Structure formats: C-alpha cells, structure tokens
Amino acid sequence: MSLHFEIERTTGEGGRRAELTLPHGKVQTPVFMPVGTAATVKAVPQDILEGIGPSVQGSQYTPAAAGGTGAEIILANTYHLYLRPGHELIRQLGGVHRFMSWTRPMLTDSGGFQVFSLAKLRKISSDGVEFRSHLDGSKHFFSPEHSMAVQIALGADIMMVFDECVETPASWERTRDSMGLTHAWAARSKAYWEQHRHEVPWASEGSGPSVQSPEERERIGSKSAQDLFPIPYSLFPPAHQSLFGIVQGGMYADLRKESAERLVEMDLPGYAIGGLAVGEPREVTREMIAHTLQFLPADKPRYVMGVGYPDEIEEYARMGVDMMDCVLPTRAGRHGLLFIREDPNDRRSPVVRLNIKKQDNATDQRPIDEGCHCMVCRRYTRAYLRHLFASGEPLAGTLNSIHNLSFYLETMERVRNELAATS
Amino acid sequence: MSLHFEIERTTGEGGRRAELTLPHGKVQTPVFMPVGTAATVKAVPQDILEGIGPSVQGSQYTPAAAGGTGAEIILANTYHLYLRPGHELIRQLGGVHRFMSWTRPMLTDSGGFQVFSLAKLRKISSDGVEFRSHLDGSKHFFSPEHSMAVQIALGADIMMVFDECVETPASWERTRDSMGLTHAWAARSKAYWEQHRHEVPWASEGSGPSVQSPEERERIGSKSAQDLFPIPYSLFPPAHQSLFGIVQGGMYADLRKESAERLVEMDLPGYAIGGLAVGEPREVTREMIAHTLQFLPADKPRYVMGVGYPDEIEEYARMGVDMMDCVLPTRAGRHGLLFIREDPNDRRSPVVRLNIKKQDNATDQRPIDEGCHCMVCRRYTRAYLRHLFASGEPLAGTLNSIHNLSFYLETMERVRNELAATS
Numbered sequence: 004m005s006l007h008f009e010i011e012r013t014t015g016e017g018g019r020r021a022e023l024t025l026p027h028g029k030v031q032t033p034v035f036m037p038v039g040t041a042a043t044v045k046a047v048p049q050d051i052l053e054g055i056g057p058s059v060q061g062s063q064y065t066p067a068a069a070g071g072t073g074a075e076i077i078l079a080n081t082y083h084l085y086l087r088p089g090h091e092l093i094r095q096l097g098g099v100h101r102f103m104s105w106t107r108p109m110l111t112d113s114g115g116f117q118v119f120s121l122a123k124l125r126k127i128s129s130d131g132v133e134f135r136s137h138l139d140g141s142k143h144f145f146s147p148e149h150s151m152a153v154q155i156a157l158g159a160d161i162m163m164v165f166d167e168c169v170e171t172p173a174s175w176e177r178t179r180d181s182m183g184l185t186h187a188w189a190a191r192s193k194a195y196w197e198q199h200r201h202e203v204p205w206a207s208e209g210s211g212p213s214v215q216s217p218e219e220r221e222r223i224g225s226k227s228a229q230d231l232f233p234i235p236y237s238l239f240p241p242a243h244q245s246l247f248g249i250v251q252g253g254m255y256a257d258l259r260k261e262s263a264e265r266l267v268e269m270d271l272p273g274y275a276i277g278g279l280a281v282g283e284p285r286e287v288t289r290e291m292i293a294h295t296l297q298f299l300p301a302d303k304p305r306y307v308m309g310v311g312y313p314d315e316i317e318e319y320a321r322m323g324v325d326m327m328d329c330v331l332p333t334r335a336g337r338h339g340l341l342f343i344r345e346d347p348n349d350r351r352s353p354v355v356r357l358n359i360k361k362q363d364n365a366t367d368q369r370p371i372d373e374g375c376h377c378m379v380c381r382r383y384t385r386a387y388l389r390h391l392f393a394s395g396e397p398l399a400g401t402l403n404s405i406h407n408l409s410f411y412l413e414t415m416e417r418v419r420n421e422l423a424a425t426s
Numbered sequence: 427m428s429l430h431f432e433i434e435r436t437t438g439e440g441g442r443r444a445e446l447t448l449p450h451g452k453v454q455t456p457v458f459m460p461v462g463t464a465a466t467v468k469a470v471p472q473d474i475l476e477g478i479g480p481s482v483q484g485s486q487y488t489p490a491a492a493g494g495t496g497a498e499i500i501l502a503n504t505y506h507l508y509l510r511p512g513h514e515l516i517r518q519l520g521g522v523h524r525f526m527s528w529t530r531p532m533l534t535d536s537g538g539f540q541v542f543s544l545a546k547l548r549k550i551s552s553d554g555v556e557f558r559s560h561l562d563g564s565k566h567f568f569s570p571e572h573s574m575a576v577q578i579a580l581g582a583d584i585m586m587v588f589d590e591c592v593e594t595p596a597s598w599e600r601t602r603d604s605m606g607l608t609h610a611w612a613a614r615s616k617a618y619w620e621q622h623r624h625e626v627p628w629a630s631e632g633s634g635p636s637v638q639s640p641e642e643r644e645r646i647g648s649k650s651a652q653d654l655f656p657i658p659y660s661l662f663p664p665a666h667q668s669l670f671g672i673v674q675g676g677m678y679a680d681l682r683k684e685s686a687e688r689l690v691e692m693d694l695p696g697y698a699i700g701g702l703a704v705g706e707p708r709e710v711t712r713e714m715i716a717h718t719l720q721f722l723p724a725d726k727p728r729y730v731m732g733v734g735y736p737d738e739i740e741e742y743a744r745m746g747v748d749m750m751d752c753v754l755p756t757r758a759g760r761h762g763l764l765f766i767r768e769d770p771n772d773r774r775s776p777v778v779r780l781n782i783k784k785q786d787n788a789t790d791q792r793p794i795d796e797g798c799h800c801m802v803c804r805r806y807t808r809a810y811l812r813h814l815f816a817s818g819e820p821l822a823g824t825l826n827s828i829h830n831l832s833f834y835l836e837t838m839e840r841v842r843n844e845l846a847a848t849s
Contacts, residue, residue, distance in 0.1 A: 046820040088813045397469040
C-alpha cells in the first residue's frame, strides 16, 4: 500500500473534501503545495513553513511562532536536485526529508518539465532525453528508469512518471505522437518503480541510515542529522512511495480522453493533469481540466500541476481537483506582488494584487491584508514592507513569500470547510 | 532621566556585570548589539531575532520558535535611514520602533562614520559635512544639529553625537585637529539634544501618534500599525532618548586621554570609544581601549563601536566595555563564514571560522556547532547549509546569520555569568 485516500464528502459540482495519508503524514485535501525547488521553499525557513496558513484553533500568536497549521505537503524538483547537490548525495544522507529537515509529506516531479523548459540542446529519442545542464552545460541523459531511480533516491512520498511535454501551441499530430511517448514512458516508469521502490532510503528501517560509520561517529563524538532532528519515517501505514501518472494531450479533448484512459488502465495510485497553464487562455485550462476529470477514477487523488492564481486553484478545487502546486506565491512575493482580497472583510471577494513598491504604500500603516491572519499581517505595515523591497533587503522576499503562501493556504482551508459543508 | 545603569559587580580586571534600563526595556550588559542598518537586521525576521541566543530557562524548543531570550537591543544606521526611506517619513510613522515593529531598545549612530566611509565628494567645514549620496549622487549636508534632528525623528533609545572620523593612519597633528572638531560638534550635539529631545515621536504620549487622522481611519475602516502590534512606549521610567559622546584621538594615547576628559566634562549619559578597528593591529585596538577606559566614569555605560570578532568582544567585555556592535556576524554569515568553537564541548575554547562552502561539508551530517543551542544548530546539518549556500539560495543568508548572531549572544551570556561569579 502506498497511500490512503479517504473522501469525506463530494459536492454536486464534483469537489471533494478528503484526507490523504502518506508515509510522512496526513494531508487535508484539496491542498495547495508550496514549491521547494532546491529542497528549500525559497527564502522561507522550514521552522516558519510549519506554522504558516490558517490559525491553529485556540492557539495564541507568539512573536517567534507563526501560529498556523503550516504546509502539510511541499514539492521539490527532481531536475534541480539531480544536478545540485546530486541525488546520490541525498540518498546517502537519508533522503530529501532528512536532508532538508522536513518531517511532513513531500512530492517530487519527474524532471520532465524542467528538462523541456530549462535544459539546453535536448535530443529526444524513444529511449529518453539527452540534455545539457542550465548550470554548467554538462551533458546528461534522463530516461523513465533514470527519473525513477533519482526519485527513489530522493525518497519523497509521491513521485511522478517521466513524461514528455510538447511546446505550445502544437498540432494534433505532434501532440498525439508526444502523448504516445508519454504513455510508453509511464509504463516503463511503473515497471521500474514496482521493481525498485524498496530501495527508498527510509523503506527498510524506522529511522533511516546514517552517513557516518559507528567508528567515525565515535571518533568525532558527534550528533548526526538523525539525532539532531529525527524524522519519523513510516509513521503512517503506507510503506513505500506512490507513483502518479500524468495525463497529457495538449489542448485536444479527444487526446486528453485517450491519455486518461490509457493511464487509468495502468492502475496507478493517483493521477495528474500535466501540460496546462503553459500560455493558453484560462478558459481553455478550465475546459481541459473539467473534460479530463470525468475520465479519472473518483476514488484516487487528482493533481493539476503548476497552477495557478488563488482564484484558479479555488475554482479547480471546487471542480474536483485534490492537489495543486505553483511557484507563483513565492516568485510573486520576491517581485513585490502580494495577494489580497478586494474587501478584506469578505474572504470570498475577488483576489487583488498589491504592488508593494508603489509610492502610495510608503506611508500606509495598514497590514498587507487586514483580513489575513498570517504572521506578516499581524505585525508589519505596508510602509515597512515597501521600504524593505525598495531597499533590496533580503527580508522583503522572506516576509512577502510568507504572506502569499499563507494567503494560498488560508484560501484552501476556507474551500475545504465549504466543501465539507456543501451537500 | 534618560537611562538607569546599575552595576551588579565589577571584577579585578574592570569587567562589569550590569543592567541598563532604557525607555523600551532593560538590557543585560555587557551586551552585543546586532546591526540593523536599514531598520532590518539583514535577512533575519524580527520574530526570530526576538528568540535567538541563549535559551530561555526551562523553555521547550518548538519548531516555529527560536526558543532564546533574543537580542535585547539592536542598532540602526542614521545615514542609511536618512537617505532611505527618510527620517521625516519614519517620524511621521511614529519612529523607528513602530516603523520596523521592534518593541525593544534601539541605538542609532550619528551618521558620521558612514558619511566618511560611504558617501562621495565630502566637503568638511567647521559647520558640518557636505556629501553626495552613495545611492543616487544627490547632495546633502550633515551638521551636528542636523544629525540630532534626524536621530530624534528616528527615536531610538540611545543616540550618538556627530563626530568626525580621521583616515588611518593619520598624523598626530591631523588627528588632534579632527578631535578638536569632534569636541566642538559634541557640544553642539548636546545643546541641540537638550533643546529638542521632547520632540521624539514617543515622548508626549504613551502610545505614540497615528499617521492617519480619525476621519481617514473611519473612511478606510482599518487597523493601523499601532493597533496591529502595539509598542509599549515609555514603559520604563526613562522618559527620553540618551545621548552618548564619542571619544576620538586615533592611535595616540595622549589624544585619547584628552578626548575622554573633554567629553566627560560635558556630563553625557554614556560614552563610546570610536575610530577603532579601522585597520590597525588588534593589540593597538586593545591598548587604546584599555588606555581610554580609565578616563571614563565608572558609573556610566561604555560602548566600543564597530568591533569585532567573538574573542575580541569577549576580551573587551572583561576589560570593562559594556556595549559593542558589529556587522560581522551577519555579513560573515551571508558570505558563508560561520563561527564555531574549536572544541564544541568547551565553550571557552578558541573561536574557529567554518567556511560552509568547502567540499568536505557536503556530506557532513553534524550541525554547524554541536555545542550551540541555536535554532539552526538544533535542526539543520552542515551538508544542507552547504547546499543552500552553493546553490545561492536566500535561506542560506538567513540561517547563517541566525547562527552567527546566536553565537555572539551566547558568548556574551556566558561572559555575563562569569563576570557575575567573579570577585
């Protein structure tokens, strides 16, 4: 068993309030997953990430604590960690949870999307993709088997099949051919996963391996990471990683249907919808999601990759999407763009972007969003945040990211409550 | 009354364990003051700054809290805040405490040192200094009166007289002339401070001014900073800012003596020793401090500006210096240099610098310093911190700075305990 997915309630619209149990803990869905590309959610300490978002019921705000329930699951990028510091090093250190000191569930993507969007001089064959690193130009090769090996070494709770991503727009024929490759690669991914999933760093023991030999540790007399901040591996019944399939098919409804059906035949623990939010109009994204969802099994988690704005993630959650991720809250935060509600007292009012560097924030003593309960909105003014941003201070990126992530998590908490209350 | 300084014990060496009471709270001395140049200790959220350093007795570490007593006083730079966002704006927003949401004591320097080290095209007259901003080349003029006006607008608990800093090395004659100007400027600083100190933003009322008129607040229906995170002004008996003098005199013992005597005649609330750690050998710094201290009144706080390494601050504290500040812990942290003890189990063993980017940290599962109790050493490994630094991740600067600041504060806590126990 690689995961439990228990649906508490499904609305008429198809939205589901559910709970996902993974080896490192439980996740309330629908969920937004902050992106920690290089094993760090950019500019946000793990200590704070554990306390952002909706307030813990009855908890008092203390200045040094964020006071929220925190991110229940985060994402890391296989392509980035493979290149730096290297998956072998992370495996040797006990996996990505122990490496970054994160005790809760994690998900890794397959590296496919980054190979297609970041890497240089790609050569694609049916076997896999040869590419050059965007960091130093060095040559690498990713196949489905290699992506699986890397993701098993990283040891996230959920891993993704290796897929090909077509450029946008692409013709029907080009999209169909790419989809065919994706399906063949999904089958190879599954075969490798089934054969090797016992190799995950935390599979064999309750507390994972130590990088230092007993003699070495005796010599240096030192605490290692596992004494320092123990990660309770396999605390929950699922004993190994889950592999999710990725539905492709571009903007073609017939291909999306075919892709979903081929993947469902493979009987994977969960399914993602990929290749969206790549430049198409938002109505098309929505249409493709709605169309694809009907071909995915109702009893398994459904994940839409790489979306989106807060109002989009809310809309897709109501349609029956259980998991989403996006770099937007952290990236926008580092660029001084903050998400707020048009009417701070109505958390269902439209989402507005506040550009913190604008001059009219310079003397504004209000918090970013008066209706937000995050640690930034409970303490700092727009005037101060504008000053930090205008002065290029690193604290600007940290505080802005914390607010935006909290805004996303509070939005999802409200949606979950509404889904649970809807018949 | 502008401060209370109560000495609990003085050792044979001259070191003093004391308590300094300022309008925004009490400070245990000897103290190290983290530098918050632009109203932010670079890369460290205030929420964490309040909890770094020596552990609170009996407190449990919780992941989102740093668990220490925190920085009891921090410094901000007048020159930087004058240029950006401007002292008038900060005055209008209720002073620097409210601006940055910092409830504890603060100190501002006079701007003199930065005018001499950062600004361009300086023209010095007996009246003051004309200079061009290092940010945009705009022309400005600082006189003792103007520095005081700026510092009163900022409203830190302690402000510094405006002084001239000579280049190093400088001849005896050049140093004497500069010192003369510094004394004249100190007298003018004092006169202005005495006449205008009631203008500090928090002097007149318990809770400070609001930037919005009642009508404006009614219209926007909003919380302002003072509702958001109230700063308890004048919680402690001292009712206004303190002005400290600055002893100059370069590396000439006779000039240091004369400078100290002239300033002591002015009967200021505290005295600083300036113009040191500007490139001279460490023995000279030490000699000048030891020589100068004997001419300063024993019942007033003594502050050595801009020093230094952890072993230096420890040494000067034992000699009778009560306050020190330095950008080193944060600047070194951002450059990947971490302070540790040679023997982690002996907190009095020599200070060593760990260069986190070195390859041999890549698989090291130990914390930075096994004997350190900071939130970074209780959670993250050298391997992870090396990865963050090597990948240019913003979290590197944050975590490294938190460790280094905690290292300094823990060092001072130990020194205070040892001073209190020494007869």
